[in-house]
Amino acid sequence: MKFFFTKIFGTRNDRYIKSLRPVVQKINALEPQMQELADTELAPTLASYKERVMNGESLNKILPEVFALVRETSLRILGMRHYDVQLMGGITLHQGKIAEMKTGEGKTLMATLPVVLNTLTGKGVHVVTVNDYLAKRDSEWMGKLYQALGLTCGVIVHGLSDEERQEAYNCDITYGTNNEFGFDYLRDNMKFYAKDMVQRGHNFAIVDEVDSILIDEARTPLIISGAAQESTNLYLQMNELTKYLKRDEHFTVDEKTRSALLTEDGVNKIEEILRIDNLFDPSSISLQHHVLQALRANHCYQRDVDYMVTADKKVVIIDEFTGRPMEGRRFGDGLHQALEAKEKVKIESENQTLASITYQNYFRMYEKLAGMTGTAQTEAVEFMEIYGLETITVPTNKPMIRKDYPDIIYRTQKEKFAAITNSIKELHQKGQPVLVGTISIETSEYLSGILKKMGIPHNVLNAKYLAEEAQIVAEAGQKGRVTIATNMAGRGTDIKLGEGVEDLGGLHILGTERHESRRIDNQLRGRSGRQGDSGSSRFYLSLEDNLMRIFGSERISTLMQKLGMSEGEAIENKFVSKAIENAQKKVEAHNFEIRKTLLDYDNVMNQQRTVIYDLRKDIILEEDIQPVVEEFADEVFAEIFYSEHDKKNQTEEHRAEIGAKLLDVCNIGRMIPEFLTAQSTPITQEECKNVLQSILTELQLEAGPIYQDILRYFVLEELDRAWKDHLKSMDYLREGIGLRGYGQRDPKLEYKREGFELFQNMLYQIKEGALRALTRVRIQKQEEQSLEQAENTDGGQEQNQEKEPEQRTELRHREVKTQENSGQNTTLEAKNNPVHAQDKIGRNDPCPCGSGKKYKKCHGAHLEH
Numbered sequence: 042m043k044f045f046f047t048k049i050f051g052t053r054n055d056r057y058i059k060s061l062r063p064v065v066q067k068i069n070a071l072e073p074q075m076q077e078l079a080d081t082e083l084a085p086t087l088a089s090y091k092e093r094v095m096n097g098e099s100l101n102k103i104l105p106e107v108f109a110l111v112r113e114t115s116l117r118i119l120g121m122r123h124y125d126v127q128l129m130g131g132i133t134l135h136q137g138k139i140a141e142m143k144t145g146e147g148k149t150l151m152a153t154l155p156v157v158l159n160t161l162t163g164k165g166v167h168v169v170t171v172n173d174y175l176a177k178r179d180s181e182w183m184g185k186l187y188q189a190l191g192l193t194c195g196v197i198v199h200g201l202s203d204e205e206r207q208e209a210y211n212c213d214i215t216y217g218t219n220n221e222f223g224f225d226y227l228r229d230n231m232k233f234y235a236k237d238m239v240q241r242g243h244n245f246a247i248v249d250e251v252d253s254i255l256i257d258e259a260r261t262p263l264i265i266s267g268a269a270q271e272s273t274n275l276y277l278q279m280n281e282l283t284k285y286l287k288r289d290e291h292f293t294v295d296e297k298t299r300s301a302l303l304t305e306d307g308v309n310k311i312e313e314i315l316r317i318d319n320l321f322d323p324s325s326i327s328l329q330h331h332v333l334q335a336l337r338a339n340h341c342y343q344r345d346v347d348y349m350v351t352a353d354k355k356v357v358i359i360d361e362f363t364g365r366p367m368e369g370r371r372f373g374d375g376l377h378q379a380l381e382a383k384e385k386v387k388i389e390s391e392n393q394t395l396a397s398i399t400y401q402n403y404f405r406m407y408e409k410l411a412g413m414t415g416t417a418q419t420e421a422v423e424f425m426e427i428y429g430l431e432t433i434t435v436p437t438n439k440p441m442i443r444k445d446y447p448d449i450i451y452r453t454q455k456e457k458f459a460a461i462t463n464s465i466k467e468l469h470q471k472g473q474p475v476l477v478g479t480i481s482i483e484t485s486e487y488l489s490g491i492l493k494k495m496g497i498p499h500n501v502l503n504a505k506y507l508a509e510e511a512q513i514v515a516e517a518g519q520k521g522r523v524t525i526a527t528n529m530a531g532r533g534t535d536i537k538l539g540e541g542v543e544d545l546g547g548l549h550i551l552g553t554e555r556h557e558s559r560r561i562d563n564q565l566r567g568r569s570g571r572q573g574d575s576g577s578s579r580f581y582l583s584l585e586d587n588l589m590r591i592f593g594s595e596r597i598s599t600l601m602q603k604l605g606m607s608e609g610e611a612i613e614n615k616f617v618s619k620a621i622e623n624a625q626k627k628v629e630a631h632n633f634e635i636r637k638t639l640l641d642y643d644n645v646m647n648q649q650r651t652v653i654y655d656l657r658k659d660i661i662l663e664e665d666i667q668p669v670v671e672e673f674a675d676e677v678f679a680e681i682f683y684s685e686h687d688k689k690n691q692t693e694e695h696r697a698e699i700g701a702k703l704l705d706v707c708n709i710g711r712m713i714p715e716f717l718t719a720q721s722t723p724i725t726q727e728e729c730k731n732v733l734q735s736i737l738t739e740l741q742l743e744a745g746p747i748y749q750d751i752l753r754y755f756v757l758e759e760l761d762r763a764w765k766d767h768l769k770s771m772d773y774l775r776e777g778i779g780l781r782g783y784g785q786r787d788p789k790l791e792y793k794r795e796g797f798e799l800f801q802n803m804l805y806q807i808k809e810g811a812l813r814a815l816t817r818v819r820i821q822k823q824e825e826q827s828l829e830q831a832e833n834t835d836g837g838q839e840q841n842q843e844k845e846p847e848q849r850t851e852l853r854h855r856e857v858k859t860q861e862n863s864g865q866n867t868t869l870e871a872k873n874n875p876v877h878a879q880d881k882i883g884r885n886d887p888c889p890c891g892s893g894k895k896y897k898k899c900h901g902a903h904l905e906h
Contacts, residue, residue: 054434061129064105068128071109083114084191087157094161104135107158111186115150118189119182124438127151134411135159139251139424139432141417144564145535145571146437148413152247153183155411160192160213164244167407168216171250172365173198179249180216187214197221199369206239219254222246223263223403227396230654231265233757235661243407251412252560255400255428256420258360259636262643264373264397273378273388275327279335280382282314286336294340296587301336331375338379346481354386359482360528394768398650399643401427401636415567416560423633427640443547443570446579448555448618449611457583460611461553462491464581465523469497473545474522476536478552478565485525488553492523499523517568518548528561536568547575554586555621557628588624642775645793649800653764657757666752667737670815673756673808674733677706678726680805700724706809707733708816736816743820751818759810767803771796 078086087110090103108128116122123131127147130140131154142148152168159166170176180196187194195209197217206225209215222240229238248254286292291307294300303311308320311332320329342348348358349366356377358367371377371389381388404410405428412430421432451457461477468475479485489501502513502524517524519539538547548569556562562580569576582589660666681702703709703724709732741748774795778788 057433058129058436061132064132065125065128067105068108068112069125071105072113075109075113078110078113080117080189083110083117083189086110087161087190087192091161091163095163100135100158100161103161104132104158107161108132108154111154111157111190114189115153115186118186119150121147121150123147123150123154126435126438128154130413130435131155133433133435134247134413137409137411137430139412139414139417139430141414141432141434143437143441143571144415144567145574146435148249148415149179149183152249152413153186155245156214156247157187157190157192159245159409162244164242165210165212166214166244167222167246168214169219169222169246169248169254170216171253172218175249176216176218180214197225203237203239210239210241219248219258219400220263223398223400224265226403226406227263227265227398230657231396231761233661233754238661245409246404246407246411248404248410248412250414251424251430252414252417252420255404255412256423256560256636257558259400260632260639261370262397262399262639263403265395267393267395273390275331276335276375276378276382276388279328279331280339280379282311282332283335283339285314286310288340292336294336296341299337299341301333301340303332331379334375334379335382337376338383342376342380343481343483344384345483345486348380349482350384350386356380356384356386393765394772395765397768398647399639401640402643402647402650404428416563419559419563419629423636427637437573439573441570442573443566443576443578445566446577447613448580448582448621449613450617451581451583451611452585454583454585456611457553457581458488458491461488461551461581462495464551465492466495466497468549469521469523471545472521472541473547473549474518474520474539474542475524475549475551476517476565476568477523477525478550479525479527480554480556480561482527484553485527489525492525497523499525502526518542520545528556528565535571538574543575546577549576550578552578552580555580555582555588555625557588557625558632559622559625559629562625582621588628589621641789642792645796646771649767649796652800653760657760660753660756660760664749666749666756670737670752670756670811671730671733673811674707674730676805677808677812678729681706682726703729706813706816708736708813733812733816740815740818740820751820752815755814755818756807756811759814760807763803763807763810767799770799774799 087107090107090110093103094100108123108131112123112128124147126142127150130142130146130148130151133140134152135155135158140148140151142151156166156168168179170179176196176198180194184194192214193212194214194216195212197206197209197215198221199218201209209217210225225239229240232238286307288294291304291310293302293304295302303320311328312318312320315328317325317328319325320332344350346359348356351357351366358370358372358377359365360367372380378388410428410430412424417424417432418434424430424432449460451460465475465477477485477488479488485501489499492499500513500517500523513524514526514536516522517526518536520542522539536548542548550566550569552562552565556565566578569578584590660669663669681699700709707729709724709729740751744751775792778792778795
C-alpha cells in the first residue's frame with residue numbers, strides 16, 4: 042500500500058518540494074522590481090522590511106521580498122545569482138529543517154537567504170561551521186553581501202578576547218565553529234558579572250555540515266576542566282605492567298566498543314605483580330581503572346589512526362570523520378594520560394570537570410535550528426528523534442551524471458593495494474585526475490610511499506599537512522593530478538575541473554576502504570560530478586579491512602573461498618555489496634546507541650544544569666540580591682529547626698545540636714555572645730532571622746557601595762564550588778551505575794534517582810555555604826588595619842604561626858582576601874578599604890564557651906568533622 046500511494050501521490054519529500062515552487066515563482070516575479078533599485082537603496086530597503094517585522098508582520102509573509110532583494114544584492118556584489126533550487130533550500134532552512142544538497146550546489150550562498158531574513162527580528166543569527174578556516178572564509182566572503190545590505194557580520198574563532206567575542210556576538214550575523222559557540226556558553230555561565238558575558242541569546246542557528254556536527258561529534262560532550270590533584274606516575278607504572286599481560290590469556294579486547302576486559306588469569310597475574318590481595322576491593326578501584334585504560338591505550342587505539350604525536354611531543358586526537366587534528370581536545374577518564382604514557386611523552390595532569398554540555402542539549406536551546414549538508418538522509422531518523430529536524434532532499438540545479446561503479450573486493454590488503462596503485466598509474470598516464478580517499482593517516486602515508494617508489498607525483502592531505510588543505514583540494518581537479526586525502530568530510534572547498542579534464546571522464550574518486558559510516562563514503566563520492574560535471578567513483582575493499590573483519594558477514598569470506606579465487610583476483614557481486622552496506626548499518630546503529638545513551642544521561646544533568654545556570658543568571662543580573670540571601674536563610678533555618686530529628690520533644694541535647702548548627706552556619710554568636718558560652722541557649726527561628734538581618738546591616742554599613750558586590754561574590758563563589766563538586770560526584774555515580782544492571786535494576790532510572798538526591802543536597806549546601814561565608818565577612822578601614830597590624834607585631838611570633846595561610850581570590854577590580862576561621866569572622870579587603878583577618882581560635886586553645894575543654898574537642902569538633 043505504501044508503494045501504491047507513493048506512486049500516486051509521491052513521497053513526503055516530493056510533496057514538500059512541490060509546495061515550494063509557488064513561493065519561488067513569487068520571488069522570481071519580484072526580480073524586475075529589485076533590479077530597478079540603485080546600489081544606495083539596497084540597505085534602506087532592507088531596513089524598511091525590518092520596520093515592518095518590528096510592527097508585527099511575519100517573516101513568512103515578507104520572505105519573497107527579502108529573498109528577491111538578497112539575490113539581487115548577491116548578483117551585484119558577489120557576481121553570483123541564486124538558482125531556483127537554492128531558493129528552495131533557503132526556504133527549507135528558514136522553516137527549521139535540514140536541507141540536503143549535493144556537493145557544489147552552493148550551500149554557503151544559499152544560507153545567506155534565511156540568514157538575512159531572520160536578522161530582521163533583531164535577535165541575531167548564528168552560522169555554525171566545522172572549522173576556523175571555513176568560519177573566517179565564509180564570514181569574509183558573504184560579509185560583503187551583508188555589508189551592502191547594512192548588516193554587521195562577526196566571526197568567532199579560537200584565541201579571541203572576551204571583548205572581541207562580545208563585539209562579534211552583538212553583530213546581526215555571527216559565524217563560528219560548534220566548539221566555540223558551545224564553550225562560550227559554558228564560559229558565560231562561569232562569569233561573575235553580566236557585562237563580562239559574551240553571548241546574547243540563542244535565536245536562530247544554521248549548522249553547516251550538520252551531520253558532521255550534530256551526529257559525528259555528538260558522541261563527545263563539550264567539557265571545561267581544571268587540573269585535578271592526581272599523580273601521573275601511576276600511568277607509567279600501569280603502562281609497564283601491561284607488557285606482562287598476554288592478549289586472550291590475561292585480557293580480551295572488544296574492537297567494536299574499543300574496550301578491554303580482564304580474564305580471571307589476568308586478575309590473578311595483576312594481583313601477583315602488584316602484590317595486592319583483591320584487585321576489586323574498593324581500596325584498589327583506582328588501580329583497576331588505570332590498568333584497563335592502559336590496556337585500551339595499547340590495544341584499542343592506534344597511532345596515526347586515532348591520534349598522532351606532534352613534533353613538540355604532544356598526543357593530539359585525530360577526528361575520525363574529517364582526519365583533522367583536534368587541538369586542545371583530550372580523551373577523558375584518564376585515557377589521554379594512558380596514551381601519553383604509551384608514547385613516552387610528558388603526561389599532563391588528569392582534569393576535573395568544571396562545566397560540561399552535550400552538543401545535543403546545546404543546539405536544542407535555539408528557538409529555531411536548521412542545517413545543511415550533502416549527506417543527511419541516512420541519519421534522518423536520528424535528526425528527527427533527537428533534534429526534531431526534518432530532512433529535505435533539495436534537487437540539483439543540473440542532472441547528476443557521475444558514474445558510481447560497484448565495489449571491487451580482494452582477499453588481502455596486499456592484493457588490494459596492488460590493484461589500487463595500478464589503477465592510479467593508468468589514470469595518471471591518461472591524464473585523468475584522481476582523488477584517493479583513505480580513512481587514516483597511516484593508510485595515506487603507506488600509499489604515498491608506494492607512489493613515490495613508482496615515480497608518480499601526488500599531494501597528500503591529512504592531519505599532518507593541514508595548512509595547505511584549501512589549495513590542495515581546490516587543485517585536485519587539474520589534469521594528471523593525484524591527491525590522497527584522509528576523509529573528505531566538511532572540507533568546504535569545491536574541486537573545479539581543469540581544462541580538458543571533462544573529455545577524459547572528469548574527476549575519478551578512488552576509495553581505499555569503506556568507512557563505517559555510509560555518509561562519509563557518500564561525501565567522498567560527492568567531490569566528483571558537481572554541477573553536472575562528468576566523473577566516476579569506485580571503492581576497493583579487502584577481507585582484511587577493519588569494517589569487513591569486525592562487522593562484516595563471515596558468509597562473504599566463505600563465498601570468496603567457494604569461488605576458488607586465485608591471488609590478485611577480485612569480484613564484483615551485488616550480494617557482497619549488500620553485505621557491506623549491512624555491516625555499515627550495524628556500525629551506524631551502534632554509534633546511534635552510544636549517542637542516545639550519552640544523551641539519556643546528559644538529560645538528567647541538563648535539567649540540573651538549567652536550574653543552576655538560571656539561578657546563577659538571576660544572581661548576576663539582579664541589582665539587589667539580599668532577598669536571595671534571605672530566602673536561602675529561611676530554608677536553612679527551616680531545616681535546622683524542623684528537621685525530622687528535631688521534631689521530637691526538645692531535650693537539652695537537641696537544643697545543643699541546634700545551637701551548634703546555628704553557631705556553625707550562621708555565626709549566631711557574633712550578635713548573641715552568650716551562644717559562645719552556652720550551647721543550649723533557647724532561640725526561635727524568628728530571632729535567628731533578626732540576628733542575620735543585623736549581621737547583613739552591619740556588613741552593609743561597613744561595605745558601603747560594594748555591599749551588593751560582596752553578597753554576589755560569596756554566593757556565586759559557593760555556588761560554583763558546590764556545582765564543581767557535584768559534577769565530580771555525578772561522574773563517579775555514572776562510572777559505577779552500570780553495575781546496577783546485575784541487580785536487576787535499570788541503571789538509567791537509578792542514575793536519575795540518585796542524581797536527584799545529590800542535586801537536592803548540593804542546593805542545600807550552596808545555601809548553607811553562602812550563609813557561613815557572609816556571616817563571617819568583616820570590612821575595616823585603613824586606619825583600623827594599621828592599628829591592628831601594630832598590635833599583632835607586638836603580640837609575638839607563636840600566635841601568627843597558628844594562622845592558616847590566606848587564600849587569594851579575585852573580586853574583579855578589587856583585591857579580596859578571604860580566610861575561613863573556625864567559627865570566626867572572614868575579612869574582606871577592598872582596594873581602597875584594606876583589612877585583614879581577625880585572630881582565630883587555635884585548635885588546642887581553651888574553648889570560649891568556658892567548658893574547660895580544648896576548642897577542637899568542644900565547639901570546634903563538628904567544624905573539623
